[in-house]
Amino acid sequence: MGLWKRLYRGRFFRRVLTLLCISVPAFGILVLLSPGFPEIAPSSLGQVAKSETGLSETKLGDLALLMIAMLPDDLAFTVFAPSEEAFERVLKLQPSISLMPDKMNGTIAILSRVMGFCAVPLHLPSKSVPVLEELALDSVSGLRIFCLEDSGGTLLANNVSSDWVDLRKGEVIVHVMGGVIMDAEFELSFAPDYEE
Structure with a gap:
């Protein structure tokens, strides 16, 4: 008492x-x-990601590799990473310019935000995605991602189609997408300004 x-x-x-x-x-x-964002080792750029079967290899773009390097590679994650073309078309990021030392902090800020939208804390190989039936997932940032496999066998995540599926980097499964998965507010910051 x-x-x-x-x-x-x-x-x-x-x-x-x-x-x-x-x-x-x-x-x-x-x-x-703190002096800014943490340094990412240059050795993580240019690594080759292997498919689950190990038969085919493809190079992920430098921006996607830098984004994926922000995740611990010993934990289960699935990343719907934008392709190099999607980074350039949607986010206006070009590896030759965006990875220069004077632009690196801004690039890492954008990549970390995109990573939060497109990373899911679980393993999701393409064979686990239902055909013509949406599977709802929550990304690291809380954005809802709806996945399905269309009738042609293409993986779709929030209506963005995949270019490559089931690539691996450590324990991380990577699906390379033809666009960028992000919320509406962040998307507005990259919308073109039209003058009337």
């Missing part, structure tokens, strides 16, 4: 509140003083 009286009088809660008041601003200051 004595413990409850002390807790009730507020000594315990005052100490917890004091600890929070000290640690939260200190953490905020550390975040603000």
Whole structure:
């Protein structure tokens, strides 16, 4: 009973509140003083992704590899990664320009946001996607992704068709898509400005 009286009088809660008041601003200051985004090792660029069977190999684009390198490769993830053409067409990112040191922070900011939209924390090989029946998934950022296989055998995710499926990088399954999966608000930031 004595413990409850002390807790009730507020000594315990005052100490917890004091600890929070000290640690939260200190953490905020550390975040603000950090020198930008973490460095990504250049050796992660240009790696070859293998299909699940290992028979066919294809090179993922540098931007997709950089985006996938942000995920831990020892955990189960599925990524609906944009193709190089989709990065350029939709997000206006070109590897030759976007990966230059003076543009790298902006590129990583965009890639990390896109990764949140198109990464799902589970393994989803294409053979697990139902034919002509939508499978609802939640991405890392909470965006709802609806997957299905159309009658022609093409994987669709939020009506974006796949170019390549079932590529692997560690434990990560990668489906290379012909577009970019993102929410409407982020999409507006890349919409062309039309002048009347």
